[in-house]
Amino acid sequence: MQREVLATTSALALMIGNAGLAQDAAINYSLFGTPGLLEMPTAQSAPEGTLAGSLAYQDGLFQAKATFQLTPRLSLSAGYAIVDLYDDPTTEIDEGAFERSFDLQYRLNNETAYLPAFAIGIRDAFTPGRFASEYIVASKSIGDDLVVTGGIGWGAMGLRDGFDNPFPGLGDRPVFDDADSEGQLGSDFWFRGDAAAFGGLTYQVNDTWGLVAEYSSIDYPEEPGRPALDAESPFNFGVTYRPRPGMQLSLAALHGSEIALSGSFTLNANDRPSMSGFEKAPAPINARTAAQLREDAWDRGALPPAGLRAATEALLKIEGLTLRGLDVTDTTARVRYSNSRYRSQAQAMGRVARMMTQVMPASVDTFILEPEARGIPLASVTVSRRDLEQLENRPGAAAAVLDRAEFNDAAANKPLQDGPDIPERFSWGLGPYLTIDPFSSDGSIAVDTGLSLSARYVITPQLVVSGAITQSVLPADKDDPSPDTDDIPNVRSDGGAYGDDGVPVLQRLTGAHFGRPATNLYSRITAGYLERMYGGVSTELLWKPVESRLGIGAELNYAVKRDSDMAFGFDEFDYNVVTGHVSAYYDLGNGYHTQLDVGRYLAGDWGATVSVDREYDNGVRVGAYVTQTEISYDDFGDGSYNKGVRISIPRDFLMGTPNRSGYGTTIRTRVGDGGARLNVDGRLYGIVRDAHKSDLTDTWGRFWR
């Protein structure tokens, strides 16, 4: 067919208005993975919601870091370094020591025409803090391309040509004693001891190339525990290359003797690469005619119930949704379905509703939508068919449907007249797996890859037997686990010895039952080989009203430690424990969620875990958690207590195709024996909240997509 595209006319214009003009020049990322020069920070902040991943390498030091701009002024970083350290005596070098780090920076003001931006920051905030430093820094843009920075630093940043602390009242900086427990906040070090000045500039030559020069106040004296790096000269120079937005590659000459390479990759949670998504169109509303609107009864002769069910099931299948039950009267249609395609339950709900307009008898004017997961209904959302017909493609349609929808607990509804059949009792999958654990229990990076065979047998929709067997292709037969050496049992610290014999291992094999014992209550019982290291029984009960921001849960488990060959036995260790928690979950609003767990952990230790997550409506999530139990820091060993930062990004954020999976990682302290928990599949809160009002509202804009 011949092409008849119009000649582009000069009149053709489609522009984003004012919103697009405020685009700042790209922020420079330092070798430490934060906005900065090379080794030194700047007072600049990335746009709110920016998540940056950086890798940097120089001889004797590799760093990987994730930096998140939590608010327009506050940024947090977590990561790790593999660094050569001076031993004691310093003639020996401890090569490749594994160090975690946590940084934060707060910008005090916005830059103005005359006033630079000022920021205060702490780098490597936990003991022993091989790079621990604190700083106050100012940065000023001159024109669009030049940024000049100056500041003073303490700690590692106060070591070169230092001067007396301008805040002498804070006292001397202590020396880290290796006998002290690690992983605690190093607040008794902060802003103490000598300070030193630093400065530098970044110049953006063009869109892709930039230059960086700095005077670094970091020095690496030859002392035990310090990084064994050369720093002959304070001057560092670098070239940056940005081949595309969100990517910065740097080459730097450091201290007159070293070369460093780094790459920083950014994405912004508010700026989805897949825009509003690439999924195809939903079925349009099939609006009833004027005559149909007058019908008040379902003509079962013309539209038999069996045919209606078959059609509904087929229509939902087109959308990747599974019909789990149907109950149709003359005026009301109740549909229960499960969604394994759309991240947004609101989007799945909108698609179900539109499909219902295709087939439901014309007399039906009320749709009751019941999303289900793990065989249990999660919510009951009632919408008016007439609203859908009248609001389709109208401005305000999403808000109006949400406003008029009724949210209820599905358990209160009567059982479905036409319950689900089980089309496929047995299913299986075979695929590769890859695990990279940079924080493994023995302190090294553990990489494993191989094949995973999983299978599932559905006895009833609520009762499912499932398991997974994996075969590693990287057999690394490590030493057998060492016997307990301290007062607490080795509940996690010997995890590295599990499943390393090069033969297939049973990852898990469980029977799990999910239930709805009463209104607002959800239950789970899981029994069998629960996870790599433990078998037993795990039970859980959750109270969570559909419209409530608060959920309360209780979990009680009996766990027995499995043999390290990850076969069926429980003989190698004589360890069993009753563990469990009471949990409170609260949606704080504005994208913040918090959880408090109080209870008994795997080693029998009592304590609590607090976590806070920043969740964007599009599913990007950055959170932190900390666990404190009665186990002393010294017994816990490296890390002092369990804490970590977790990041997850939905697959549809990056790819644009509808999908419920995502990419995630947790940057945490080494897995210790204190504050450890069972890894059980199917914890209730995450499953249940997904279809409750608060989460539905977060993505309600997708209802009509």
Added chain:
Amino acid sequence: MGAVLEIRHSIRAFWLGLSVFALTACGSLREEGTGAQVTELATSLIIGQTTAPAAPAASVSRDEILNNPGKYMRVNTRDIDRWDTMVQAAQNGSRVTWVDTENNTITLENGVIVATRGLPRDLMGAEVGQVWAAIRAGGGNAQRTHEFLTDGDQISRELLQCRIAQQGADTVQRLGQTLESTRFEEKCEGEGLQLTNIYWVNRSGRLLRSLQAISPDAGYLQLDVF
């Protein structure tokens, strides 16, 4: 599905590394990759209700289009220079939704786009009644309300003030035909958006062709109505 989920749960990798790691899997637990097909509606219905028609074949002949006025619409997505043929999928009041061979839809009211689905930044809904009235009146002012889906899955609204001006006689050439028309240009400005649309209207007041803006991410669509 289970396999993929299980793999995901066991992955504790630095996210950068993961984003480039594509997992493949087989077996019935793997995820289905096929997109929804509105056009399969017909095949799955056994109950004789009116249903959406089958999507047009990838290539509809010139004669088929010209011999069936009102049945087909051709659309060119300007940003990617892709032509497709659309057929009607549904009607809701004065609004008609058209579907193309790749299951994208465009909804029109008197030929003016009020919604799209399947584009990178869809027009989720719009109120444009004054635009057609201004064209019928030979020019004038109109207000538009457009809604978009944001990166944060919320709806954002854009109010546009538009001026529609007649630009005189113009010819529309397509499928070997030359048609006489009057050309109208519509310039719109809002707080966050500026756009210009063009319409070619024949003597009986029917829209033959138009070039209409969707969103900065989705660009322009050229519609040819037969």
